[in-house]
Amino acid sequence: MSTSPSASSEGAQEEYVKVITGLGDQTFTDHSCEVVSDAGEGAQKCGQGFGSLSAKMGNGAWTVEIIPAEIEPPPRTPGSTSGVGIRIGQNKVTNAGDSVKLVIAFNEQVLLSRHRVNSLADDCIILIDSKWSVHKNPKVVAEWDAAMEEMSTKGYQWIMVPLEDETLKIVENPKRGKNMFALGVLCHIYDRDVEIAKDQIAMAFRKKPQAVTDANHQLLEAGIAWAAENLDFRFLVPATPPTSELVVMNGNEAFGMGALAAGIDVCAMYPITPASSLSHYLAEVYDNFGGVVHQAEDEIGAIGVALGASYAGKTAMTITSGPGLALKAEFIGLALMAEIPLVVINVQRGGPSTGLPTKVEQSDLLCVLYGQPGDGPKVVIAPSTIEECFHIMTTARQIAETLRTTVFILSDANLATGVTPFERPKLEASWMAGPPDQTPVDPDSRPYEWDLDTGLSKRFIPGQRGGEHTVTGLNHDENSTVNYEPQKNELAHAMRSRKIAVFGETLNAPIPHGGDEGDILIIGWGSTRGSIEEAVDRARAKGLKASSLHLTFLSPLQPGISAVCERFKKILAVEINYSDDPDAPHITKDNRRRGQLAMLLRGQLLIDCGSWGKVPGAPLQPELLLKVIESNIPKA
Amino acid sequence: MSTSPSASSEGAQEEYVKVITGLGDQTFTDHSCEVVSDAGEGAQKCGQGFGSLSAKMGNGAWTVEIIPAEIEPPPRTPGSTSGVGIRIGQNKVTNAGDSVKLVIAFNEQVLLSRHRVNSLADDCIILIDSKWSVHKNPKVVAEWDAAMEEMSTKGYQWIMVPLEDETLKIVENPKRGKNMFALGVLCHIYDRDVEIAKDQIAMAFRKKPQAVTDANHQLLEAGIAWAAENLDFRFLVPATPPTSELVVMNGNEAFGMGALAAGIDVCAMYPITPASSLSHYLAEVYDNFGGVVHQAEDEIGAIGVALGASYAGKTAMTITSGPGLALKAEFIGLALMAEIPLVVINVQRGGPSTGLPTKVEQSDLLCVLYGQPGDGPKVVIAPSTIEECFHIMTTARQIAETLRTTVFILSDANLATGVTPFERPKLEASWMAGPPDQTPVDPDSRPYEWDLDTGLSKRFIPGQRGGEHTVTGLNHDENSTVNYEPQKNELAHAMRSRKIAVFGETLNAPIPHGGDEGDILIIGWGSTRGSIEEAVDRARAKGLKASSLHLTFLSPLQPGISAVCERFKKILAVEINYSDDPDAPHITKDNRRRGQLAMLLRGQLLIDCGSWGKVPGAPLQPELLLKVIESNIPKA
């Protein structure tokens, strides 16, 4: 092991000897690592394979994609980094975890990019192909040295791996083989079941000639052999054999399958990262369900088609992200005014504007709540796990139809590209949308026959005899007749607001995680749940009186939040969106820009809610949050 | 005078006799009336003429348009109502006032529409053409009777006027003459200077043959004569001769002239009510200033052109309303991210969706603040008088350029179509935008060279030698180079937020109207200022300890609001937008939907701010607000 792997100081070749870390075999309840390569070198396949292999063995697992911003950027540049982070655990793993403890990097530039985004633990073990340090092109060597210099501030533990050299012994194109060698190395380190790994490889290449599978098996074994020979440590994460059947997928796939289970018939969309992959999944399978992915000319056309289909009685959704969400605002206003059911999935990404298209952020909450001119009460929900992404689709459809409203589902890149196993759902026929009501309309009833108490009404669907009327985005009365009078405008506004409030009454009060009272209550929403609860658990293990409250409903808010908050000394909303550093120059209590949930809770409930919000473009790390909790615990 | 002017019960002809109200001559400090007719009958000309005549005499005046929803709807229907409300005063008039005390209606259907929108005071004097009550078409008579029945719940005082009969004695087409007869009647009642009226008429028809002016003068005199003969009352509102030169215009014209004075060069727009008339004005005159009204293919194209022009160094604005605002969200995000100055005027209208296109509402505040995905700090200002509409344009341009940000100006139909005199501005050359900086760029400087303390930086404008760079909506560093790292994303977010906070520090604390402390503080924003302050004055005249605070800056908020609030027992935000009635079924403190300013003040300042918000589609009446104040004053 070298602590200063500078190519110019010593020949790298010598480093390919038995590495002495002195770590030996260690057992962990969970452990995180990364595999990173240039785009096109297959680190993603390696990492995903490692994750699902671990899941099959009965480990909890969470993998997260590392995606370059361009399609196939110049190799050996930080921006070219492609890969996967994998966290495996003895039990269920709910989030990507902290900075990783081990990384396999195909070159030093992709490694550097991980260093720069603070993804590597200070004592991270780095397995890296050292060929670059002795490359014949001096520019490469210089790049290596500069990178090592930059990374030397951390106490990383360096292990040189003959990744390309060994791979070339088996295949001709190292670009297509290094990833399997790396998988072998990981299999040794984490003591994985090699047979399962081989089966997986065979499965992946089942449509290719047998020779391909064979070569990959060989590479896997070469990796294992090299590691067994050269490494003096293993990280053991015991598996708990699963008690029930599991499925493993990412959040976008879970949304897609959830849409199938909810009987949603139309997904109208325009491509945008990170929402598109949901439509890719549906496009593959929708023919087996009579469904349609409609790729529209733009996001406005997409929501228009969804709304038209929904108006005509078919359940429809539109999916999008950041810039696409912006374009849908006008149609959302119409959907709300005309009270036509609609489900909108917004997979948030880094903003504002084009922002950080592939990165995690939770910055669209206020835009979704208030993004339409005029008053637009609606339902906004945020799944907090990949499993919830599946189940929430039925919930959303049913709410949209019952309340005749728009239901926004807020996800983000963390859920969309994270992969984790969860219990295989037991399908129920009742989840599916029924056919549109086509019975004749009662001659006395009216298209907006609001129940004055609840604001609810039953819509007429084209084809229903006697129900002929024209829906409109102008203010209208119970007959859907355009009306400009103050009383009718107040009434229609009140009815649209009331039904949301009434629906809120049916929700359960959220239950804090941790304890019912204490010193600090962290409030979160959406994809951060796993990280927040893990941080709270760690804090409690340290004796801190910390708890957390996770909100699935952002509009309406679940009842009882204030009551929970009253039992804590300090309330802190934690979100992956921007808030001013309270200690920054010029920032005061009164002018501070706070996180979006904090703003909502303060405004709606008048809770003195603190705000911790950051925009690193990465999931929330439990350890980081633990520090936040520690420093925010009120002094006794 | 008839209290039950039913056509079928008695011949209407008899009513054209001297009317006995017993009111005699009365003096008022201010008085409000309306003139309403079918679209196309010229009530608007009559009312506007009456208003400007009064202004010329030295009265304070405020006129407000009554506009039908269709272009030329079927006559004699409530939806056909076209006209003007006029309030004149001894002193400056700051708002349209309360329900009117006198109305001249050309038929009972247009009158009915004013009754339905609660525009008429309970004891309103109604001058109406009674020809419809004795019309040969029995359907018309029946309509008259039904209308009278509906209006009989109020104690209106009815006076029959032979409007059409008398007009036909002078001109052949009563549609084009009744309005001048009506103006004559008003001139008598309010004791107006007939010479000024005649001059005005001559001016208005100066491009027509002399015969037209003559006929209109005759009609005016006939109206005066009829009134002198038949009415036993006059309403005298003494005039205060103006001490300075005045101009009289509506808010959209004031914006247009303000844009000229600010040197704004481009107005890119897509037609939409009630913003369009601003561009109509500019289109008429812009050639004399080298400016361009660009009517784009849609609102997205419009803001794109404005942003492109601004990027290229010319000052540009885009103007819109409700649905058009929705479409601009994505480009606003880009403008904020790329830090390109931009001025956006949003003339609010009734929402959501197409809503009430011609009506007053203040429902876009939160949409403007939060309508873009991601985090988008910006400047939002709202003029509160028509005079401010003029001056705010220079302010907005300067802020936009200095801060490299988007400045939203929130107006509404009340300002846009209200007409009032104000002091003729004394132009200053410094208000005008300078030419774009075309000096070479210092080789060491960078396109986003943020001052780390203030977030401010100086932009490079195409044409500046050495300043070549590419602006982008992706996150970027100081060089405008695309950057995906957490630190740079945090930095750029912080800088965009900081500069707004820093700007906020330069603002003065708002000063309450009324007293510095007391029982209740009304907080308002935008066009309601005149009404709110008048209500506060009335409340104080009654001995109530009420004051008001009017906010011109909604983002950043002016400093010192909390300090003012602390000196009052109760804080109540008053807005023309929707809030749940707190006493409505299912509505609780925690789920209540509040007005938008209330939400903002609670969220930002954690002020326990009550909310009074209604959406009548009409300006706020001081008397109504007075009642609200009275019922909200905390019991001792």
Add this chain to the structure above:
Amino acid sequence: MDTSLLDISGAPDERVFKANDYKGPAARWCPGCGDFSILATTRRFLESEQLVPEKTLFVSGIGCSARFPHYLKTYGFHGIHGRALPLALGAKMRRPDLNVFVVMGDGDCTSIGAGHWIHGVRYNTNLTVLLLDNNIYGLTKKQTSPTTPVKYVTNTQPQGSYLNPLHPIAVTLGVANASFVAQTADWIPAHLLATMKAAQKHKGLSFIRILQRCPKWTVDIMDAKVKTPDEMMILNHENGITDAKVQKMYKNQMEHDPSDLDAARALTDMTSHIPLGLFYKNEDIPTYDELRRGKDFTTEEKMANIEIEFDRFAV
């Protein structure tokens, strides 16, 4: 889709519909507005085709023209400005049993709605599209539209409109999959009716530009045309639109084969006359609603297929 679910009952519909059965509340356009004539003709068309009111849907955007659905007793969707086509596509795509009509103004369709228009034509969904072209923004009070004649004075271009107008038919004919493109005028109801009937027979998107009088703002433009019938050139062909009355009424008639795309495009450059009739028709282009119809599945089948999906994702 299980279309049987979409019928009220198995029994055949024995109702007979008169034009008045399609009548909604009184229209509120200006006196003399061409929209009245189009509305009246539409009712006659609905009667002649015996379209079932509850199976008929009119979708519109925003504008004077967009009020159209309110005045009919069918289902109606008065949407937002420029976006009628996506709404109509969404409805038709999944509800083949509905007769879907789209009513747009010239600003609505060719300005703010231009993207949806181009792509709507390309999708070639089975819709009948009526473009009510009065060469002006009516509802917002006289602003230039893309079809406003150059130099025409409007409120946004008071020095006279700057640009040559767009020819809606020329644009439509540039779009792949255009399948039925016709032009007619509100003041020739017989021709309008014949055109709507031909469109109803056509499988695919029928694009009908209707020259529409707006006595309020553009009285001079259309008035000239109304008063000089010799400006009109009636297009005839055995596969075109024919109405005996119209053929008698108008002096200028020419043969035009609607299968000839080049000739159709050339017609859009004609300046001597205004051609009325069928510019282009192509019956062989698949319609998007049929392309995307998909199979019907029962709930049980769907559930079984989801289980297959779960198996794919099984650990």
Add this chain to the structure above:
Amino acid sequence: MDTSLLDISGAPDERVFKANDYKGPAARWCPGCGDFSILATTRRFLESEQLVPEKTLFVSGIGCSARFPHYLKTYGFHGIHGRALPLALGAKMRRPDLNVFVVMGDGDCTSIGAGHWIHGVRYNTNLTVLLLDNNIYGLTKKQTSPTTPVKYVTNTQPQGSYLNPLHPIAVTLGVANASFVAQTADWIPAHLLATMKAAQKHKGLSFIRILQRCPKWTVDIMDAKVKTPDEMMILNHENGITDAKVQKMYKNQMEHDPSDLDAARALTDMTSHIPLGLFYKNEDIPTYDELRRGKDFTTEEKMANIEIEFDRFAV
């Protein structure tokens, strides 16, 4: 406008620019991407025209193609998806001294940007528009674009794309005021360069569709064309685009008079060959930037004119 204000100094610019002077940071497209070739040719073009870097502006939307401005050392505006044209129009309308180029992808221009495209062509602003058409959504990873061939498998239409592709040139030629419409290919840099030069000479909007290789997603589509030069048909005319090398290199050549709009439209229906060259040119159409240029006024003049306005509104 006082254009003198826009000059750095009264002195003539004596700099000489080499292609490399326009070079920005290294481009980050996939190896073999046709955008590299277009970028390199653009630099040569800039050199050949000696366009002053700080007076040159490239505006783009979002997509692989939209990264173009980042890789040049001129001013650049990397905007939002589909909206490059309005930005460019805004810049050019008030800054006649700038050379403004617009770079769009096929999705960018013909799908989400379709409305701006139609109207951009109609405004006929003095811009050079490069449509980098790789028949696919590149940056978002292989979704169908309006120009994707029918049946081509993509991630959103894995059963094969459903619709016949839009022909960008056919659409453009349907729009009033189209004034310069050409087609070329990234792999024939000489032709591309000649086309850009011709566009630079043209006063008005030059619309150049560039067939662009995307080895990542549509390698088969363009590869076939690259490998079969006989599929190309070079359009020649004395008023067209000529490059001696290209004339020698390609077998198929035809005369086409770019003033003939009907013939140009008919060319877009050609299936036997892919025509490269100038489809249509019309020098007589006013440009929007000139139509809207307006007079220059000093601050004093403007203030005097405002006073006249105040007089109109005086009480």
